[in-house]
Every structure is written in structure tokens, then in C-alpha cells.
Amino acid sequence: MSQAKKRYVRNPNLPFVSRELFTKARLTDDEEKQLSAESYEEVLKAKANAIEGLLRPFYDGGDEDEKKKKTKSRIEFEVFASPKLKHFRQRVRFGICEQQQHREQQLLSEEEEKGKFDYCIFERSEITRIETKFDIASESLQAIMNKLREALNEDDRFQSLREGRLSAVTFHENRKSTECVVTLWRGEPFREDFAKVSGLLAKEIGVKAIVGRTKGDRRVSNDSTEDFVVEEMEIKDNESGTGRVLRYKQPEGSFSNPNGDIAEMTANWLCRAMETDEIAAQTARSFVELYCGNMNHGCYLAKYFPRGKVIGVERDENLCRAAEVNLEMNSIENGTIINAPAEIVARRFLSRLRKKKRGEENIEGEEYPFTEKDFFLVDPPRAGLDEITLDLAREFKDIMYISCDARSLARDLGEKKLSETHRVKRLAAFDHFPWHADFLEVVCQLEKKE
Incomplete structure (x- = not known):
């Protein structure tokens, strides 16, 4: 019988700052205090x-x-x-959830909004939607996040990339913000024109490459080999x-700090x-x-x-x-x-x-x-x-x-x-x-x- 994977349990005695605070357009005075340098010193x-x-x-x-x-x-x-x-991460990954805010504001009907998405993060068994900002990520990554979401949600040329049970998106850039690779994770196979369509999208949003990943398949925009950042x-x-x-070459899909x-x-x-x-x-x-x-x-x-x-x-x-x-x-x-x-x-x-x-040092030949x-x-x-x-x-x-x-x-x-x-x-x-x-x-x- 395989051993069960050990689940990480957070220490309840340590201070907790919700990542939801980094997604808000405006903060209350109390929330500003939670994200102050003095508060960080206490957490550290x-x-x-x-x-x-x-x-x-x-x-x-x-x-x-x-x-x-x-x-x-x-x-x-x-x-x-x-x-x-703030803005200290050069690599972030988000889950995908159905877009709701437009329907709640009665800007779109349910049919018009069908298939459109928001980024989200899962924290303490709760889902936090990311509408316009995520201040943990670098400022340039935030801009690319918004460009990608807008292109996939609003531009018919890229609808095929959004379809097929899109489940997650990863963004990975270097500190100079001169190179960025985006990965789309989904549950269904990609269409044959993925390389061409994603290549057009990569150029439009200003990234080095877009990688598509699904079970047993991995594709790169324009069939490029430039699926990494330096x-x-x-x-x-x-x-x-x-x-x-x-x-350093940091390849897409593998660990980097x-x-x-x-x-x-x-x-x-x-x-x-x-x-x-x-x-x-x-x-x-x-x-x-x-x-x-x-x-x-x-x-x-x-x-x-x-x-x-x-x-x-x-x-x-x-x-x-x-x-x-x-x-x-x-x-x-x-x-x-x-x-x-x-x-x-x-x-x-x-x-x-x-x-x-x-005394058998050379028993197997080479040292x-x-x-x-x-x-x-x-x-x-x-x-x-x-x-x-x-x-x-x-x-x-x-x-x-x-x-x-x-x-x-x-x-x-x-x-x-x-x-x-x-x-x-x-x-x-x-x-x-x-x-x-x-x-x-x-x-x-x-x-x-x-």
C-alpha cells in the first residue's frame, strides 16, 4: 500500500496575513496597517x-x-x-474560476459570460478572485496577467485557447522583466493550430512564449524552443x-526560485x-x-x-x-x-x-x-x-x-x-x-x- 502524502498544517500560533489583501483595489486603514513595514517586522x-x-x-x-x-x-x-x-515574486500560478462580477453588475447575461474566467487562489479552504491586481507578483507580471485574461475573454481569435477546461495559468519572468513565459494548463487536448494561435497571442501581450500543457501533451507557441527565461x-x-x-537558464515547468x-x-x-x-x-x-x-x-x-x-x-x-x-x-x-x-x-x-x-577500492573499476x-x-x-x-x-x-x-x-x-x-x-x-x-x-x- 502506498504511503499517504503528508499534509502541511499551518502553525496557528503564528500571525496570518491573507493574500486577499493583495488583490484589493482599495484598502481600509486597518488593512493598510496589516501590510505596513512595522507589521511585516512583527511577522518576520x-x-x-x-x-x-x-x-x-x-x-x-x-x-x-x-x-x-x-x-x-x-x-x-x-x-x-x-x-x-510587494511585487517580490517573478513566478506565480493561479487557478481558473468562472467570471462573475460582470453578471453581478448586470453588464453581461449568463450566456454572454459563458466560458469567461477570472484568476483565483485557494487559501484556507476559500477561493479568492483576482480581478485587476495581485501585488505579490511583480508589476510587469500583473500587466501581463490582465492582458492575457482580456485577450482570452474578449478576442474571438484566441477563443480556442480558453476552451477545453482551462484549469490554471502560470507566469514566469526574470527580474529585469525582459522575458516572460506563460503556461496554460487544461484538461482537454489542444487544437492543431495551437502553435500558430498562441504565437499570435504571445506577440500581442508581449511575452517570449506561451506553453500549452495537458495530460500527455506539451506544445509551445510558434513551435519555438525559447520556452525559458534567462x-x-x-x-x-x-x-x-x-x-x-x-x-541562468530557467526552463518552463521546472523549479526556480x-x-x-x-x-x-x-x-x-x-x-x-x-x-x-x-x-x-x-x-x-x-x-x-x-x-x-x-x-x-x-x-x-x-x-x-x-x-x-x-x-x-x-x-x-x-x-x-x-x-x-x-x-x-x-x-x-x-x-x-x-x-x-x-x-x-x-x-x-x-x-x-x-x-x-x-580494502576493495578498485573492485568495480573507475573511481x-x-x-x-x-x-x-x-x-x-x-x-x-x-x-x-x-x-x-x-x-x-x-x-x-x-x-x-x-x-x-x-x-x-x-x-x-x-x-x-x-x-x-x-x-x-x-x-x-x-x-x-x-x-x-x-x-x-x-x-x-x-
Whole structure:
């Protein structure tokens, strides 16, 4: 029997700000107060305090080895706020619901309105309609949202795209708002003229491509291969402010960080950690990342491993292809992508490691592409690490664990006993989802105990 999927339950003790507030044309004084900078500080503080409470047993003297020391090492828990409180997302997805406001205002009959839609979001078992604005999305995305809805609802040339049980729409752009890809999700097959009709619509609303997705079928406007956006990230390498700009292909339909500003802040924090530890000066170490995606972390951290390899492990073939492009686009010559599930790579590595310890190192021919002496980064899904991947992590001296749910990180450190082999060296939280009552992304650097 398959295991039931664990349902996420919101913490009722944390403040809640409804996304409906971001859809209103006008706010009351009380609603304005809820979305003020002062209110955000309270939400962020509450989230940070909750996470600090979860993780405190594993740092700041909670470690048994630390208690034995005469002087207790002090780990600072750094918290980074979102620089934007509105318009901070470059990727959004909406459900589709039947349009009602015109009928309620008696502007259209039920027959005239048939098939026309509004965007909607589902929150706390309720549906919130988005009529003209959604201030969580970037301003340019909002403009494209309205153009698309108007074109599909009002222009007969595009009626075929609206038909066929349209169920959702995704918008994905880069931070400069120079490229945007729209995805239409529906329950019925697309007509043969989809590429032509959607190509005309893409030009009309000013987007790079429109992708159509239905079960077993995926099509792109004008049969184009330009179904991606290119994002840029600036890394400041020293205190003088000089730095470098990296470019990333973010393919449609695959994971990318929706808050590019916070992703850039996270990248700079990780680079500072590498510089402080003088990782680049260490002997021929390699960088190994599980769940590497499009090699977002690997590209900007590659410079700290000049005499080793930069190895990414990712199961999504589409992201692996993007990762190869990104390595080349950023002139990373020592990069390698392994297209495989993390648990498969972990199992093979641990098997070889056991044979090595028994003196059978060359029993299977070629040496494995990395060793337990290399630098290990994991950026797993919300559920955290599974047992076999945790066993792999325990073998490494240095671990950078990026967690989008601190409860999974706390479980892996405590219940799963990762803290028995490793101690916390650095800890920081980044608010990718301002106003969301629960989530802060946590970056935890661990080092093996002596």
C-alpha cells in the first residue's frame, strides 16, 4: 500500500496575513496597517523566533560536546528580510474560476459570460478572485496577467485557447522583466493550430512564449524552443563592492526560485562563508550538490573549488539540460551533472565506501567522482533528507544544508541524529515568502565533530 502524502498544517500560533489583501483595489486603514513595514517586522520576528526555538537545541550550547568546553562558542542566528514587501515574486500560478462580477453588475447575461474566467487562489479552504491586481507578483507580471485574461475573454481569435477546461495559468519572468513565459494548463487536448494561435497571442501581450500543457501533451507557441527565461544574479566578491554577474537558464515547468532578490542574498551569504573559511586555498577539494536543479548554487560557488570538480546531482532531465547550459554560459569548465535520483547516488557511493574500508577500492573499476573529503551541499524538497541520503551526509566533513522547512531540518538534526556526527557552524534564515505565516528558508552549515 502506498504511503499517504503528508499534509502541511499551518502553525496557528503564528500571525496570518491573507493574500486577499493583495488583490484589493482599495484598502481600509486597518488593512493598510496589516501590510505596513512595522507589521511585516512583527511577522518576520514571529517566524524567526519559532524557527530559532526549533533549532536552538543544536547550537548555542545545546550540543553535548560544546557543554564540555570551558568556553562556549556562540553561533549567531542571522535573519534576512525580504527587500520588497510587494511585487517580490517573478513566478506565480493561479487557478481558473468562472467570471462573475460582470453578471453581478448586470453588464453581461449568463450566456454572454459563458466560458469567461477570472484568476483565483485557494487559501484556507476559500477561493479568492483576482480581478485587476495581485501585488505579490511583480508589476510587469500583473500587466501581463490582465492582458492575457482580456485577450482570452474578449478576442474571438484566441477563443480556442480558453476552451477545453482551462484549469490554471502560470507566469514566469526574470527580474529585469525582459522575458516572460506563460503556461496554460487544461484538461482537454489542444487544437492543431495551437502553435500558430498562441504565437499570435504571445506577440500581442508581449511575452517570449506561451506553453500549452495537458495530460500527455506539451506544445509551445510558434513551435519555438525559447520556452525559458534567462535570469541574472550579481555576486559581490569583496568588501569593495566589485563582483561578477552570473546568468541562468530557467526552463518552463521546472523549479526556480520565485523571489530572485532573496535568492541573490542567499548566494552572497554562501560566498562570504566560503571566503571566510578560505575554502579555495584548501587542497583539491571538490564541490558536491544533491538536488542541484539548474546548478544555481554550483555556478557561483565553483570559483572556490579551482583544483577540484563541481558536481551536481539532479533527477529532472529538463533541469539537467539547463544546468549544462548554465555551466557553459558561466564558463565553468570543471562542472559535471549526474542525472539520477539523490538516493541512488547515495546508495552507490556508500556501497563503494564500504568496499574501500574493506580494502576493495578498485573492485568495480573507475573511481567514484567524489569522496567524503569533498564539500557537500544539499537543497532538498520540503520533506528534508531520506535515510539513505542522511547516511551519505554523515560521511562528509563539511555540509551546507539548505532547508525550506526548518521542521524537517530539526528532525534530521535531532530525531535522525545528524547532530551526533556534526555540529552547527553557521545558521541563517532568508525570507523568500514575506507575509507567509510559516516559512523561512534556513541555511545551516555543519562540520564533522572530531
